[in-house]
Amino acid sequence: MAVVGREAQARRFAGLERRGQVRLALLLLPAVAFLLFFYGYPVAAMLLRSVNDPAWGSQNFEPLVTARSTIDLVVAELPMNAYVRVFGITLQIALGVTAATLLLGYPVAYALASLPPTQANLLMILVLVPFWTSILVRSYAWMVLLGREGLINQFLVGVGFAGEPLQLLNTRGAVYVGMIHVLLPFMILPLYAVMRGIDRSLLRAAENLGARPSQVFRWVFLPLSLPGVAAGCLLVFILALGFYITPALLGGQRDVMVSMLIQQQVTQLNWGVASALALVLLVFALAIYVAFTRILGVQRLFGGARA
Amino acid sequence: MSAPSIAGPTTTERVAGRRVSGRRQRPSVGRVLLLTATGLVLAYLVFPVFVVVPLSFSSARYLQFPPPGWSLQWYQNYLSREAWTSATWLSVQIGLATAVLATVLGTAAALGLVRGRFRGREALNAFIVSPLIVPGIIVAIGIYFFYARIQIIGSPLALALAHTALAIPFVVINVSATLEGFDEKLEWAAMNLGANRWQTFRLVTLPIIRPGVFAGALFAFITSFDELIVALFVSGSGAVTLPRRMWESLRQEIDPTIAAVSTVLIAASVLVLAGAEVLRIRGERLRTGRVPDEAAARGAVE
Numbered sequence: 001m002a003v004v005g006r007e008a009q010a011r012r013f014a015g016l017e018r019r020g021q022v023r024l025a026l027l028l029l030p031a032v033a034f035l036l037f038f039y040g041y042p043v044a045a046m047l048l049r050s051v052n053d054p055a056w057g058s059q060n061f062e063p064l065v066t067a068r069s070t071i072d073l074v075v076a077e078l079p080m081n082a083y084v085r086v087f088g089i090t091l092q093i094a095l096g097v098t099a100a101t102l103l104l105g106y107p108v109a110y111a112l113a114s115l116p117p118t119q120a121n122l123l124m125i126l127v128l129v130p131f132w133t134s135i136l137v138r139s140y141a142w143m144v145l146l147g148r149e150g151l152i153n154q155f156l157v158g159v160g161f162a163g164e165p166l167q168l169l170n171t172r173g174a175v176y177v178g179m180i181h182v183l184l185p186f187m188i189l190p191l192y193a194v195m196r197g198i199d200r201s202l203l204r205a206a207e208n209l210g211a212r213p214s215q216v217f218r219w220v221f222l223p224l225s226l227p228g229v230a231a232g233c234l235l236v237f238i239l240a241l242g243f244y245i246t247p248a249l250l251g252g253q254r255d256v257m258v259s260m261l262i263q264q265q266v267t268q269l270n271w272g273v274a275s276a277l278a279l280v281l282l283v284f285a286l287a288i289y290v291a292f293t294r295i296l297g298v299q300r301l302f303g304g305a306r307a
Numbered sequence: 308m309s310a311p312s313i314a315g316p317t318t319t320e321r322v323a324g325r326r327v328s329g330r331r332q333r334p335s336v337g338r339v340l341l342l343t344a345t346g347l348v349l350a351y352l353v354f355p356v357f358v359v360v361p362l363s364f365s366s367a368r369y370l371q372f373p374p375p376g377w378s379l380q381w382y383q384n385y386l387s388r389e390a391w392t393s394a395t396w397l398s399v400q401i402g403l404a405t406a407v408l409a410t411v412l413g414t415a416a417a418l419g420l421v422r423g424r425f426r427g428r429e430a431l432n433a434f435i436v437s438p439l440i441v442p443g444i445i446v447a448i449g450i451y452f453f454y455a456r457i458q459i460i461g462s463p464l465a466l467a468l469a470h471t472a473l474a475i476p477f478v479v480i481n482v483s484a485t486l487e488g489f490d491e492k493l494e495w496a497a498m499n500l501g502a503n504r505w506q507t508f509r510l511v512t513l514p515i516i517r518p519g520v521f522a523g524a525l526f527a528f529i530t531s532f533d534e535l536i537v538a539l540f541v542s543g544s545g546a547v548t549l550p551r552r553m554w555e556s557l558r559q560e561i562d563p564t565i566a567a568v569s570t571v572l573i574a575a576s577v578l579v580l581a582g583a584e585v586l587r588i589r590g591e592r593l594r595t596g597r598v599p600d601e602a603a604a605r606g607a608v609e
Contacts, residue, residue, distance in 0.1 A: 027419035028431055031412040031475055039438055039472040042453035043446060104348045111345040125580065126349045130356050132576040134533045136553045137569040141355040143557070144362065144370060144566075151358065151372050184352060213337070242442025244536055249557055259444040259536075266448055266540070278445045289440055 050279045053272035060276035071261070083261070087280070090258045093172075093247070094240035097179045101187040101236050102229065104180070109191035109228070113198075124192070131185035139249045142178045143169060146250070174250040182246060183239060187232040194228025234292040238285050356573060363566035370563060381567035391568065394552035397463060398532050401548060404467040405474050405531035410524040412471070413478025414516075420479065421486040436476040443536045446473065451540035461543025469541060470531035477530060478523030485519030518586045525583060 050060050063069040064083045071082045108127075112120045130138065145151050146168040153165040168174060198221065206216045244259035251257075258281050265274035334342075363381055365374030385391050420432050438446060450469045451460075459465040493515070497507045513520070535550040542551055549568070556565050 021423060021425045024419045024423035025425050027415040028423075028435075031416035031435060031479070032431060034412055035435060035438075035472055035475060038450070038468050039446060040434070043441065043449035046445070046449035046452050049452070104351075107341055107344045108348045111341050121584075123349065125584075126353050128580055129573075129577060130352045132529070132580050133356050134550065134553075134569075134572050134576075136533075136535065136550055136557065137359065137572050138355060140553075140557060140565055140569055141359050144358060144372070145355060147370070149370060149372075154372065181352065181355065184348070238440060238442075242444060244444055245554075259442065262444050262448065263539075266451065271452065274448060278448060281442055282445055285440060285442060 046275050047279050047282070048275075049272055050275035053275065060272040063273060064276065064280065071264075083277070086256050086258055086261045089254075089256060090241060093175060093179065093243075093255075093257065094237050096176060097183055097240045098233050098237045100176065100180050101184050102233060105184055105187035105191055105232065106225075106229070109188050109195055110225075112188075112192055113195035120192075127185050127188050130181065131189075135182055135245050138181060139178060139246055142174065142181070142250055146174050146177070169250065170252040172251065172255050175247045175255050178246040178250045179240060179243060183236045186235050186239060190231040190235065191225065191228040194231070195225050198224045230292060234289065238289060241281065241285055241288075359566045359569045360573065362563060363570040365563060365566075367563075381563045384562075384564045385567045385571075388564070390547075391549075391552060391564065394547050394549045395568075397546065398549035401463055401467045401470060401546075402528045402532040404464075405470040406524045406528040408467070408471045409474035409478050409527040410520060413475045413523055413527070414482050414520055416475070417479045417482035417486060418512075421483050422491075435479055438473050439476045447537045447540050450537055454541050460541050461545030463546040466538060466542055466546045466548070467531070469537050470534055471527075473534065473537070474527035474530040477526035478520075481523035481526060482516060482519045485516045489515060518589055521586055522583060525579060529579070 051058065053060070063071075064081070066081065069081045069083050071086075112123055115123070143150075147153070148165045148167075148169070150168070152168060153162070156162040157165060202224070203216055203220055206220045207213075211219065242259055243257055244263065247255050247257045248260055258277060262274050262277045262281070265271075265277065361374055362370065362372065364377050364379065365371060366376035366378035366380065367374055416435060420428060420435070446469075450472075454460050454465055454469075489512075493511055494507050497511045498504075502510065533550060534548075535554055538546070538548045538551045539554065542548055553565060553568060556562055
């Protein structure tokens with residue numbers, strides 16, 4: 001009797017549980033349907049164009065693999081396939097920016113994590129103000145600073161370092177300076193979060209066991225901060241790959257990144273080629289994301305449901 | 308960005324084996340170098356943002372630094388030119404529409420994702436946050452081809468819908484974060500006391516997750532308000548937003564009016580940041596029942 005009763009109760013609970021799960025799943029339906037319609041389908045249909053616009057086939061990918069494809073840009077003068085060249089420039093800039101943000105961001109996150117929380121939160125405002133400021137405003141600021149009559153040139157000429165204003169704007173250097181400025185907060189924030197979470201007693205233990213400060217850092221702190229390093233690098237690299245605004249405003253004619261090339265192909269109505277380039281860029285970004293999350297075991301960058 | 312307490316009170320705190328307390332008279336060379344480097348990097352981050360502020364009050368016709376005299380002409384210009392004011396107003400409207408729509412859709416989705424234990428939840432989560440990883444230009448041309456085919460290029464509503472797709476992930480992430488620490492017993496208590504599901508949500512769940520919902524709405528608004536790449540493709544001539552107007556101004560002539568616009572935007576982002584900080588502190592207090600940093604200062608009565 002009692003056993004039967006318990007079974008019935010268990011069945012009832014299972015039914016309730018199932019109904020609860022269905023209800024929770026239904027909560028997701030509006031957002032998923034919306035995203036399918038305004039994001040999933042448009043992106044998928046666009047990617048499909050790479051193989052069926054104007055006709056089925058691989059013709060849109062051919063400029064990417066022929067030895068001497070040229071595009072209507074200055075880079076076309078170079079002796080290499082211009083499309084490959086643009087991907088090369090993009091990768092180079094993305095890698096350079098990632099390395100620079102890590103080099104600049106690590107000491108900042110380290111110093112902030114070593115301060116009492118109240119002070120650290122105050123200094124964090126200096127990281128967050130640019131983070132919340134429009135990229136266009138920041139690009140404008142760099143145009144003001146780096147221009148021929150800009151503040152930096154005035155300073156350089158003023159102290160006699162340069163006889164006449166230097167060409168600073170519309171150079172690769174300006175692209176780096178502007179992109180690092182935009183992406184640095186994306187490096188500092190995950191680094192800081194991980195460093196704050198490091199158990200200080202481990203550092204004390206190492207010290208009590210006779211490690212010198214540099215050894216404590218090298219063998220205890222640094223390894224424990226690596227998840228933050230990986231997360232920050234992944235975030236910065238993926239964002240840098242798709243950059244458009246900063247290089248378009250601060251770069252010269254040779255500083256063409258993939259996003260700019262795609263935009264240019266769209267305006268020239270080469271929708272198939274644009275889609276092929278977009279597909280390659282997307283595969284790059286996703287491959288790197290998967291490599292970091294699966295192989296290196298970086299925690300997912302963007303929360304939501306826990307594994 | 309919350310600051311979990313670290314081991315021990317701050318006066319005896321050691322970082323990487325070094326004492327950071329006031330007891331030590333001279334900080335080590337390494338520490339001085341570290342703090343100098345930090346100061347320089349923070350200056351690099353903040354200085355360019357504020358360099359445009361004095362320019363916006365300049366009396367010069369062109370970019371000149373330092374300004375030869377002061378004037379409000381560029382603000383006057385901003386506020387009197389229809390091209391700038393209508394773009395600003397349109398961006399505010401599209402931003403608000405995006406914030407409302409993304410917040411409703413995203414909050415519901417976050418509840419399902421955090422509470423649910425059904426199959427496929429992981430995949431759905433990945434799909435919902437994927438607009439953050441997919442490069443902006445890819446989403447932009449996808450939406451452009453789609454809108455061109457159904458001929459809604461230049462419609463403000465269509466732009467708001469595209470922005471909503473980009474903003475939903477931010478709402479889901481922010482609301483999920485507040486839901487993670489949520490004590491579901493509070494909801495069971497409400498239902499035992501006779502509240503139905505909707506009443507429970509409105510009277511118990513929503514007040515507690517409100518900081519996350521507000522933060523998500525804020526992110527959604529900013530995502531739309533600052534968005535340029537999708538707008539470049541689909542705003543046509545009927546939906547010229549503020550970023551697109553700024554873009555055109557930056558590409559053609561650098562008219563100092565843009566310095567005035569920038570200063571207004573910087574002031575807005577500082578205010579938003581202050582608001583977000585207040586929300587964060589209030590959120591911590593609601594969920595944990597105490598004020599984060601102040602609690603320690605008061606000697607942690609609880």
